[in-house]
Amino acid sequence: MSKKLIILLLCLVVIISTFSFNFATATAAGKKVTLVVGDWPRENEPARVATFKKYQKIMLDKYNVEVIPDYYQYAVSSFLPKAAAGTLPTLYNSWFTEVRKIVENGYAADITGPMKKAGWHKSLNPQILPLISDQGKIYAVPKYAYVQGLECNIQLFKTAGLVDAGGVPKAPKTYEELAETAKIIKDKTGAAGFILETNNNCGGWHFMNIAWSFGTVFEKKEGGKWIAAFNSPEGVAALQYVRDLKWKYKVLPDSTLLDWASGQQVLATNQGAMLFFNATDHDGFNFQIDNYKISKDNISIFSLPAGPKGRYAQIGGDIWMFAPNATKAQIEAGLKWLELLGKAPQFTDEIKENEITNYKTDVAGKHVVGGKELQIWTDKAAIKARDELRSKYINVNLGMFKDYNENKATLKSEEPVACQELYKELDKVIQAVLTDANADPKALLDKAAANFQKDVLDKQ
Amino acid sequence: MSLAQISVRKKPNLFDGNHFRKDLVAWFLMLPSLLMFLFFTWQPLISGIFLSFFKTRGYSVVEFIGLGNYQEVITNSSFNAALMNSATYTLWSLVIGFAVPIIVAILLNEIVHINGFFKFSFYFPSMIPGIATYLMWAFMYNPAKWGVLNTIISHLGLQPFGWLNMPHYTIMLIVVTMTWAGFGGTALIYMASLQGINQELYEASSLDGAGFVQRIRYITLPNISGIILLMLIMQIITVFQVMIQPLSMTGGGPNDASLSLMLQSYLYAFNYVKAGPSMAVGVITFLILLIPTSFYFVLSKKNQGSEGQ
Numbered sequence: 001m002s003k004k005l006i007i008l009l010l011c012l013v014v015i016i017s018t019f020s021f022n023f024a025t026a027t028a029a030g031k032k033v034t035l036v037v038g039d040w041p042r043e044n045e046p047a048r049v050a051t052f053k054k055y056q057k058i059m060l061d062k063y064n065v066e067v068i069p070d071y072y073q074y075a076v077s078s079f080l081p082k083a084a085a086g087t088l089p090t091l092y093n094s095w096f097t098e099v100r101k102i103v104e105n106g107y108a109a110d111i112t113g114p115m116k117k118a119g120w121h122k123s124l125n126p127q128i129l130p131l132i133s134d135q136g137k138i139y140a141v142p143k144y145a146y147v148q149g150l151e152c153n154i155q156l157f158k159t160a161g162l163v164d165a166g167g168v169p170k171a172p173k174t175y176e177e178l179a180e181t182a183k184i185i186k187d188k189t190g191a192a193g194f195i196l197e198t199n200n201n202c203g204g205w206h207f208m209n210i211a212w213s214f215g216t217v218f219e220k221k222e223g224g225k226w227i228a229a230f231n232s233p234e235g236v237a238a239l240q241y242v243r244d245l246k247w248k249y250k251v252l253p254d255s256t257l258l259d260w261a262s263g264q265q266v267l268a269t270n271q272g273a274m275l276f277f278n279a280t281d282h283d284g285f286n287f288q289i290d291n292y293k294i295s296k297d298n299i300s301i302f303s304l305p306a307g308p309k310g311r312y313a314q315i316g317g318d319i320w321m322f323a324p325n326a327t328k329a330q331i332e333a334g335l336k337w338l339e340l341l342g343k344a345p346q347f348t349d350e351i352k353e354n355e356i357t358n359y360k361t362d363v364a365g366k367h368v369v370g371g372k373e374l375q376i377w378t379d380k381a382a383i384k385a386r387d388e389l390r391s392k393y394i395n396v397n398l399g400m401f402k403d404y405n406e407n408k409a410t411l412k413s414e415e416p417v418a419c420q421e422l423y424k425e426l427d428k429v430i431q432a433v434l435t436d437a438n439a440d441p442k443a444l445l446d447k448a449a450a451n452f453q454k455d456v457l458d459k460q
Numbered sequence: 461m462s463l464a465q466i467s468v469r470k471k472p473n474l475f476d477g478n479h480f481r482k483d484l485v486a487w488f489l490m491l492p493s494l495l496m497f498l499f500f501t502w503q504p505l506i507s508g509i510f511l512s513f514f515k516t517r518g519y520s521v522v523e524f525i526g527l528g529n530y531q532e533v534i535t536n537s538s539f540n541a542a543l544m545n546s547a548t549y550t551l552w553s554l555v556i557g558f559a560v561p562i563i564v565a566i567l568l569n570e571i572v573h574i575n576g577f578f579k580f581s582f583y584f585p586s587m588i589p590g591i592a593t594y595l596m597w598a599f600m601y602n603p604a605k606w607g608v609l610n611t612i613i614s615h616l617g618l619q620p621f622g623w624l625n626m627p628h629y630t631i632m633l634i635v636v637t638m639t640w641a642g643f644g645g646t647a648l649i650y651m652a653s654l655q656g657i658n659q660e661l662y663e664a665s666s667l668d669g670a671g672f673v674q675r676i677r678y679i680t681l682p683n684i685s686g687i688i689l690l691m692l693i694m695q696i697i698t699v700f701q702v703m704i705q706p707l708s709m710t711g712g713g714p715n716d717a718s719l720s721l722m723l724q725s726y727l728y729a730f731n732y733v734k735a736g737p738s739m740a741v742g743v744i745t746f747l748i749l750l751i752p753t754s755f756y757f758v759l760s761k762k763n764q765g766s767e768g769q
Contacts, residue, residue, distance in 0.1 A: 080730055084519035105518040105733045199711045201731070254603040256625045257710055271604070420731055431714035435625055451537035459532070 033065045033333045038089030040069040047364075051357045055340045058350075065333040074098070083107040088323040091334045093143060096131045096317050097205075097419060103134045109322040112138045114331040123345035123377045131413055132319060141338055145317035145374040146278035147411055148209055149301045149404040150178075151285075153191075153294075156273040160188040168399045171274075171302035175210065175241060178274065178305050182251035185273045193251035195272040196242065196430070200259040203430040204423025206276045207242070208314050208415075213307025214238035218415045218422060219457070226417050226460055228453040230426075231445035234309065239441035243433040256434040261287070268292035277301065278316065279371020279404060281390065282358050286367050296368045300400030303408040313409035315374060345377040347385040355386070359393035370396035372405040421456045512739035519735050529740035533728075541716040542724040546700050546745075548631050549720060553699040556632070557639035558692065564643060565650030566680060570672075579651075583644035590641065594708040597637040598624065601709075624710055627717035634705050634718060646691060653687040654680065686762070693756040697749050721745045 041048035052069070059065040070089040072082065079098075082088050083105070094102060102108045115121045115138050121129075125145070132140040150171060157169035162184060164170060172178040182193020197206050211218070215234035220227050229235075246252045253266050266272040268288035278284060279301050288294050304313040320338060322331050338344055342351040342358075362369050369390065375383055398405075415422060429444040480487070512529050515522040533539055564582055571578055585593065600608040601623035610620040624630050661679050670678065681688075703722035706712050712719035712727070721741055728738035 077730055080518070080733055084735075101733055106520065107518055199713055254605070254607075254620070254622075254625075256603075257713055259711070424727075424731075427711075427713065428715045435622075435627060435714045455536050 031064065033063075033327075033329045034068060035059070035065055035091060035330055035333045035337060036068045036070050036089040037334075037337060038070045038072040038092035039074075040071050042071065045361060047357050047361045051354055055337070055354075058340060059333070059337060063333060063336055065336065067337060079107075083324075086323075086325065090323050090326050090330050091320055091337065092323065094140070094319055094321055096142075096145070096315070096319060097414060099132055099140055099319065099321075100134065101420065102321060103139050107324055108139045109324050109326045109331060110137045110139060111141070111322055111331050111335075112136075114328065114335055115141075117332070118335050118344075120335070120345055123379050125374070125376055125378055127315065127411055127413070128317075128374070128376055131315065131317075140319035140321045141335070141343060142376040143318040143320055143343060144280045144283065145315060145376050146280045146284075147313045147315055147374055147404075147407055147409065148206075148276050148278050148304060149313065149407075150304055151267060151275045151277035152300045152302065153267050153270060153273045154298050154300055154400070155270060156185055156189050156191050160185040160273075166399055167397075169300050169302075171300075171403065172305050175213065175305045175307050179241075179245060179249045179251065182245070182274060183249045186249075186251045189273070191270060192253040192266065192272040193249070193274065194245060195253055195258065195263050195266050195275040196245065197258045197260060197263040197276070198430050198434060199257045199262075199427060201420055201423035201427060202259045202263065204426030205314075205419075207238070207426050207430060208412075209276060209304050209312060210241060210307065211235060211238040212312035212314075212412055213305070213310055214241065215307070215309030219417050226457040228449040228457055231442070231449040235445050236442045237308075239429060239433060239445060242430060243439065243441060246434045247437045252434065256431055264288045265292055268294035276304070279368065279401065280317070280373040281369070281371075282362055282367075283318075284368055284371050284373075286365075289367055290365075296366055296396055299368060299396075301371060301404040303403050303406070306409075311409045312412045313407070315411050315413055317374070343376075345379045345382060347379075347382040352385070352389060355389055359390065363393055363395050366395075368396055369393045370398055370401045372401070374411075417460055418456045422452060425452045508739040508742050511735055512743045514736055516735040518733060525736075529736040530744070533724075533737045533740045533744070536724075538716055538719060538724060542719045542721045542741075545631060545717070545719055546702065546721045549635060549702045550696055550699045552632050552635040553638065553695060554692070556635050557643065558695060560639055561643045561646035561691075562650055562684075562688065564647040565654055566676060568647065568651055569654045579648075582647055585641050586644040588641070590704055591708055593641045594637060594705050597640070598709040601633060624718075625714060627714050630710060630714065630718045634702075634709060635699075637709070638699070638702070638705055649691065650684060650687065653684045657683045686759070690756065690759050693752045693759065696752045697756065700749060701745060 041052055043049065056067045056069075059067045070092075072078075072089055072092060074092060074094040076098075079094075079102075083102075088107070099108075112121075120141070121138060124132075124142075128142055128145055129138075132138055132142060152169045152171055154163070154167070154169055157163050158167070162170045162181060170181070172181045178194060185191060185193040197203055208218075211230065211234070214237050216230055216232060216238055217234075218228070218230045220229045253272055255262070255266075258266065263272075263275055264277070264287055267275045267277075269292050285294075285296065285299055288299075289296060304311065320334070320343065322334055326334070335344070339346070339348075340350055340354065342354050344351070359369055377383070425448045429441075429448045432444050433439045433441060511519070511521070513524060513526060515525045515528065568575065568578055568582065588596075602608065602610070603620065603622045603625050604610065605614070605620050607620070607623070609623065613619075613621065622629075624633055657680065661683075662675060665675055665679055701722050702720045703726055706718040706720055706723050707726060710718045712723050722745060725738045725741035725745070728734045728741060
């Protein structure tokens with residue numbers, strides 16, 4: 001073997017491996033359909049594992065579908081490598097906020113055909129349909145949906161003397177009241193009256209609720225072009241309000257680098273009294289309860305307050321998506337699987353059985369059963385049957401959830417273009433006003449809007 | 461051996477047919493490592509450079525856009541902050557962290573009793589997984605009154621400090637954490653070098669009446685100057701690529717105060733799924749680091765040469 005040959009071989013190895021990332025993987029079609037299902041329950045949830053195994057058998061016996069468990073749960077840091085390597089489960093979970101990004105990059109299958117064939121598209125809540133669609137095509141099945149609300153730490157409200165005769169917190173109805181309530185709590189307990197998340201795009205995400213209620217428009221289309229419009233007087237007033245919470249009322253936590261997890265930590269460990277959060281069946285407050293040991297009886301949640309220009313609350317939730325190489329047979333099998341899990345419009349006996357297991361698991365784990373999630377499907381009979389079943393397992397004082405469950409706010413979806421980039425830009429201005437008492441909200445928003453326009457919107 | 465004989469001695473050609481046949485077994489043994497090197501070092505590097513010139517959809521190539529990704533990242537409003545911050549990290553790491561392992565290594569070398577205990581103690585932080593270290597320090601830097609460091613300074617009669625919340629101090633504090641986590645490993649390298657110094661030099665200097673400081677100045681430092689220079693360049697190269705620390709401790713905040721080039725690359729790739737711009741930031745960083753890396757190779761070669769003499 002000569003020198004040239006060795007060099008040639010080594011170069012070939014590099015070249016082949018360099019250019020091999022774009023090769024499509026062929027999917028073998030057979031009689032039996034294989035479905036890899038992500039977000040599989042772990043051993044610490046034996047009841048759910050047993051139910052999933054039972055459904056595995058049903059899928060095999062009834063539909064000739066082999067369901068293969070996969071523990072992968074969606075995370076921003078792990079999604080791209082999994083997707084790029086083609087190792088996503090056939091059916092994987094994600095969030096409403098991620099749909100556009102995943103679809104634009106071709107990492108989800110178009111499921112419009114199977115959804116229409118199953119008739120599910122007709123029953124979808126019209127407010128949710130746009131969140132899982134792109135250019136008229138459906139790409140996801142909602143797992144659950146929620147409206148953001150105002151979570152309150154009951155113990156801190158009690159200590160501050162801010163509860164009614166029934167022990168229900170006197171939650172603020174307006175943002176002005178929120179600042180005053182937070183001030184009373186801070187003065188009487190020493191804990192932060194209000195927790196505003198500020199980091200890892202959570203700052204921008206939560207700021208939306210305040211800014212919309214102050215009348216802010218973030219993005220508008222002019223002559224076919226998207227314009228960053230949030231440096232308006234309304235936007236400035238909203239940011240000024242955040243600034244006042246820190247420097248005038250002094251009710252925010254000391255840390256200005258709080259994200260989704262650390263914000264909850266502050267509330268659940270009695271260091272903060274109010275937080276933008278949400279309730280859903282089988283999940284809502286589990287993170288706080290499991291990790292920071294807050295009692296379910298120390299939690300209440302209310303509709304978000306109103307601002308000078310309205311009362312708005314953002315919609316969010318979890319979804320199921322299919323890997324881009326999923327076949328039609330796999331997608332149809334996936335919908336059958338979701339039907340068994342109770343994520344379908346109808347409410348069959350099998351679904352009921354699974355829901356009973358889920359509620360029993362919630363009750364055994366001392367998780368909250370009481371907060372209502374946003375209805376995904378519109379079938380009234382199914383909604384009634386679900387509500388009836390749920391009512392049997394409620395384990396909290398419903399008075400603590402009444403205001404949230406009756407939702408008084410106008411629901412709003414995320415902004416139409418590049419939300420994550422927008423949130424990142426807003427994180428920066430929020431961090432700036434929270435770390436500098438002399439920061440100028442108008443100047444900061446002008447700069448942020450110009451940056452967002454130049455870096456993102458001009459490139460759309 | 462005469463001078464004439466030395467001058468005609470030829471460097472063996474590894475790829476010469478006869479030589480290759482003779483070394484076939486060695487080549488065969490090296491093959492797995494060589495392939496791993498190609499797949500895990502060169503392949504990602506070349507793929508990255510390749511992708512940086514293309515519009516991408518996920519990791520798939522859409523179309524050639526020349527320097528479009530480079531233009532996008534350089535004109536991005538956060539690029540200047542990321543570039544300057546990366547340089548600031550490097551600068552602070554030299555100010556805070558460069559001398560620490562040298563001092564520790566010299567002290568450890570001087571300690572006679574329970575030397576093993578001290579070696580272990582100093583190396584211990586390097587054994588803690590990185591993320592755990594940085595999250596622990598982020599917890600210690602909590603700006604609340606009850607934060608670990610604030611509790612300590614309150615006993616000294618000082619007011620609570622904002623720590624990582626203070627944009628002017630964020631990078632410096634992250635560098636303190638990096639130094640704590642890494643100085644033990646670097647000190648071991650210096651110690652290895654220190655133990656190679658001829659002990660007779662110390663004995664002779666003692667007889668001549670040299671004290672501790674003079675021994676360090678005239679014997680220790682000149683003898684390890686090569687490795688010190690090498691480690692200096694290594695530190696510049698490593699710290700300029702800082703990412704995990706700001707990612708886990710501050711997310712690049714407050715207000716981009718701790719954003720680094722590699723963190724910006726991470727955000728492009730993972731938060732916004734933009735492989736092209738992400739790779740472009742990587743290539744820009746690579747080009748910047750090419751200068752110190754070239755120095756590193758020259759010095760490394762020089763060091764090997766001097767060790768071989």
